[in-house]
Amino acid sequence: MPVPEEHEWAHCTPNLKALSYRFAVCTDDVALGAHISELLSSLRDVDAESPAGGMVDADLDGAPGEPTPHRYALTAAPDRPGTVDVRRDGELVEPRLAPGVAVGWLVWDVNRLAAELSGEHLLFHSGGLEASGVGILVPAASGSGKSTLTAGLVRAGLGYLSDELVALELDAAGSGPGRLLPYPKPITVKPGSFGVLADMAPAVLEGEGDGEWLVPVGDGTGRRIAEPCEPGFVIVPRYDPSAETALVALSETEAFFTLALHAVNLLPHGPAGSEALGRLAAECACYGLTFSDLGSACALVLGLAGARV
Amino acid sequence: MEASWPSADSVPVRRQGASGVELDDNIAVYDDVGQLMILLNSSAGAVWNLCDGATTVDSMVKALSETYPGEAAVIGDDVRQTLRKLAEIGLVTEGPAAP
Numbered sequence: 396m397p398v399p400e401e402h403e404w405a406h407c408t409p410n411l412k413a414l415s416y417r418f419a420v421c422t423d424d425v426a427l428g429a430h431i432s433e434l435l436s437s438l439r440d441v442d443a444e445s446p447a448g449g450m451v452d453a454d455l456d457g458a459p460g461e462p463t464p465h466r467y468a469l470t471a472a473p474d475r476p477g478t479v480d481v482r483r484d485g486e487l488v489e490p491r492l493a494p495g496v497a498v499g500w501l502v503w504d505v506n507r508l509a510a511e512l513s514g515e516h517l518l519f520h521s522g523g524l525e526a527s528g529v530g531i532l533v534p535a536a537s538g539s540g541k542s543t544l545t546a547g548l549v550r551a552g553l554g555y556l557s558d559e560l561v562a563l564e565l566d567a568a569g570s571g572p573g574r575l576l577p578y579p580k581p582i583t584v585k586p587g588s589f590g591v592l593a594d595m596a597p598a599v600l601e602g603e604g605d606g607e608w609l610v611p612v613g614d615g616t617g618r619r620i621a622e623p624c625e626p627g628f629v630i631v632p633r634y635d636p637s638a639e640t641a642l643v644a645l646s647e648t649e650a651f652f653t654l655a656l657h658a659v660n661l662l663p664h665g666p667a668g669s670e671a672l673g674r675l676a677a678e679c680a681c682y683g684l685t686f687s688d689l690g691s692a693c694a695l696v697l698g699l700a701g702a703r704v
Numbered sequence: 705m706e707a708s709w710p711s712a713d714s715v716p717v718r719r720q721g722a723s724g725v726e727l728d729d730n731i732a733v734y735d736d737v738g739q740l741m742i743l744l745n746s747s748a749g750a751v752w753n754l755c756d757g758a759t760t761v762d763s764m765v766k767a768l769s770e771t772y773p774g775e776a777a778v779i780g781d782d783v784r785q786t787l788r789k790l791a792e793i794g795l796v797t798e799g800p801a802a803p
Contacts, residue, residue, distance in 0.1 A: 648732070651725065651732055652743070665723075665734075666734060666736065669723060669741070670725060672725065673727065673732070676727060
């Protein structure tokens with residue numbers, strides 16, 4: 396059964412923005428809505444007029460000239476008590492999910508659509524940080540320790556761009572590699588890293604994040620969100636529990652192909668994309684970081700960034 | 705492309721849509737038509753840079769022999785072999801005849 400347009404929601408988030416994907420989330424469950432608002436508050440779209448949270452009839456028009464945000468609706472599933480139906484723009488996309496599972500799915504779907512709909516930027520499967528205004532890219536495959544290293548460095552005080560998807564503005568003038576843009580989604584921490592990041596344990600709903608933590612960032616969390624910044628470093632992490640923690644300088648060629656490997660949308664950008672990769676590889680200090688100990692790895696990166704900035 | 709290609713007066717040209725990025729001593733060539741990215745070493749990169757649609761193979765060999773005089777004896781074969789490989793993967797082709 397569709398949700399009527401004039402539905403009175405118990406809770407709506409402000410308008411939110413994941414790179415170029417604008418959205419909001421409404422629900423009939425006040426507690427669930429408050430949890431989602433807190434978790435996604437770092438994505439608040441400050442450029443758009445937002446509907447107030449709380450007991451509102453959502454009016455989700457974007458700012459003048461901006462596309463209307465997409466809307467997720469989480470409503471009690473009529474045929475299975477204790478679960479919610481998830482709709483996106485009115486279409487039922489996930490029926491009868493436990494609320495915690497719905498939250499995890501929501502973060503996953505936003506991430507997917509942020510990647511799909513932000514094609515004007517060159518996107519990297521990468522963590523991203525900022526130290527004194529200088530950007531650090533942390534490109535790596537899943538399981539390499541990218542999110543763990545990113546979380547450790549955010550805990551140490553660096554600004555947070557993303558733990559998953561970093562956008563590089565493509566500079567039309569070709570004078571530089573452009574800025575790294577924040578996509579400050581909640582940090583995903585896998586169970587294997589719970590121990591070393593225990594002090595970042597979030598409040599979670601049962602089933603949320605499919606066994607992973609979704610760690611909120613931004614105001615009130617002690618975890619700072621970075622502003623857009625010029626890239627200065629590329630750090631390619633590889634977690635290896637049997638290895639000594641060490642940084643090794645990468646050649647331009649090694650850095651270029653590593654970045655190409657982790658670029659999400661290089662093909663559509665053609666030569667402009669590969670030229671941007673070349674500038675990144677040439678102008679950033681690029682390193683491989685093999686680590687077995689998070690504290691030592693963070694100290695190496697902080698020392699590197701401190702020496703540069 | 706004929707098996708005898710390139711001849712001394714061939715004029716190889718980079719395929720439109722293929723672009724090179726200089727890295728260290730190498731060149732990464734990206735071809736958005738063939739959706740290909742390959743790394744050329746310095747000598748292959750030097751040949752690639754001369755594939756401008758105006759330089760004949762003979763001129764390429766002379767230019768590179770002046771740059772690398774110690775390897776002049778083998779440069780002719782190297783240039784032709786490199787061009788054939790680049791042509792096989794579609795990155796260069798025969799350009800319009802020189803005026």
